[in-house]
Amino acid sequence: MRLHPPVSLPHSLEAFAVEPDAVQIVWRNLPVGPVHLSCADTSLVVDSDGGPGAAELSDLPHSSDLVVSVQLDGQPASHLHITTPTPPPGERLSQFATVSDLHLGSSRFGMLFKMREDADVAVPHPIRCALAATAEATAWGAQHLLLKGDLTHHTKADEWPQLEHLVRSFKVPYQFTLGNHDRQPKKKGIDTDKGMANAGLDYRPVHHVDLPGIRLVVADTSIPLKGHGQVTKIADEVTEAMSATTTGVYLGVHHHFEKFALPWFWPPGIPVSEGPAFLRAIRQANPNVIVSSGHTHRNRAYFRHGVLITEVGSPKDYPGVWAGYTVYEGGITQTIRRVADPASIAWTDRTRRAVGGVWGLWAPGYLDQRCLSHTW
Numbered sequence: 001m002r003l004h005p006p007v008s009l010p011h012s013l014e015a016f017a018v019e020p021d022a023v024q025i026v027w028r029n030l031p032v033g034p035v036h037l038s039c040a041d042t043s044l045v046v047d048s049d050g051g052p053g054a055a056e057l058s059d060l061p062h063s064s065d066l067v068v069s070v071q072l073d074g075q076p077a078s079h080l081h082i083t084t085p086t087p088p089p090g091e092r093l094s095q096f097a098t099v100s101d102l103h104l105g106s107s108r109f110g111m112l113f114k115m116r117e118d119a120d121v122a123v124p125h126p127i128r129c130a131l132a133a134t135a136e137a138t139a140w141g142a143q144h145l146l147l148k149g150d151l152t153h154h155t156k157a158d159e160w161p162q163l164e165h166l167v168r169s170f171k172v173p174y175q176f177t178l179g180n181h182d183r184q185p186k187k188k189g190i191d192t193d194k195g196m197a198n199a200g201l202d203y204r205p206v207h208h209v210d211l212p213g214i215r216l217v218v219a220d221t222s223i224p225l226k227g228h229g230q231v232t233k234i235a236d237e238v239t240e241a242m243s244a245t246t247t248g249v250y251l252g253v254h255h256h257f258e259k260f261a262l263p264w265f266w267p268p269g270i271p272v273s274e275g276p277a278f279l280r281a282i283r284q285a286n287p288n289v290i291v292s293s294g295h296t297h298r299n300r301a302y303f304r305h306g307v308l309i310t311e312v313g314s315p316k317d318y319p320g321v322w323a324g325y326t327v328y329e330g331g332i333t334q335t336i337r338r339v340a341d342p343a344s345i346a347w348t349d350r351t352r353r354a355v356g357g358v359w360g361l362w363a364p365g366y367l368d369q370r371c372l373s374h375t376w
């Protein structure tokens with residue numbers, strides 16, 4: 001099991017996302033007051049409220065070893081060494097972003113001893129973090145948004161209008177798919193189809209849209225009343241969509257692909273009885289493919305059967321993220337950024353203490369698995 005190493009820099013300063021031309025710096029507890037950040041030819045000043053925060057330094061040179069300097073009260077406080085990745089070859093063609101595991105309607109996080117927000121909070125953290133994540137992703141440059149399931153917590157009647165409110169806030173087109181939580185009505189839960197209809201959502205098990213340089217395919221791996229996923233029912237339509245394009249393909253699903261016959265961590269994903277054959281089939285349909293899931297609420301990247309697969313965490317629990325993709329003629333980059341909105345990061349940073357603090361080590365993943373450059 002690989003755990004994210006504890007951050008030892010003063011104030012828990014960290015480069016959470018590193019992109020060919022930008023870096024996201026995050027911190028846990030800088031003193032109240034102005035914070036001067038600089039890197040290469042870029043500098044900016046942000047106001048720290050004494051709690052966790054995030055800032056972006058942009059217009060950086062790619063493929064470079066750089067130093068991010070941090071000054072407090074005009075005095076050098078810390079510095080970080082970063083390396084900006086090399087983008088794939090060719091022109092930059094398009095950008096899109098994803099969020100998953102919104103769990104709209106949930107009120108607690110953790111196992112056994114669950115963390116809860118103050119009851120008098122104006123906007124509950126699931127919808128607050130989802131609104132902030134999608135707004136920040138759009139400001140980053142996303143021309144399209146994908147929602148990869150677990151949109152509601154228990155498909156309750158009052159959760160679907162929150163989803164409707166969220167998608168109506170989008171300034172760019174979107175597609176969505178469902179997760180296990182959207183298919184498991186609990187007490188006061190309503191039928192999923194009825195919930196989607198009430199929210200004005202147009203559901204299709206598999207659908208796609210073409211952006212310059214890439215086909216985005218979104219597929220539903222959920223099974224009614226089950227926690228794990230399946231691909232058998234969607235495989236033919238997915239491979240057909242993948243083979244019928246000359247561009248690369250991004251496949252967004254909810255469930256991750258299990259590595260072993262017996263799942264070794266919670267929650268269970270797509271079993272090995274289905275996953276490997278599906279991955280081999282999609283690679284044969286289109287060798288230029290990246291697959292990304294949610295469900296695990298953690299960040300990871302790995303190759304299985306020659307296919308690059310990433311898992312991306314939730315915007316509502318530590319570290320609280322969205323994923324951004326930039327498409328080039330010769331490949332794609334992924335970045336995973338923390339939701340920077342102060343009211344959101346204040347909550348998500350608290351949730352690192354879940355599961356006796358293990359969540360803060362398990363969920364973030366490594367920088368080189370969150371932010372990567374992949375040449376087709």
Ligand SMILES: [Fe+2]
Nearest residue numbers: 101150295297
């Ligand atoms: Fe989830």
Ligand SMILES: [Fe+2]
Nearest residue numbers: 150179180295
């Ligand atoms: Fe899930």
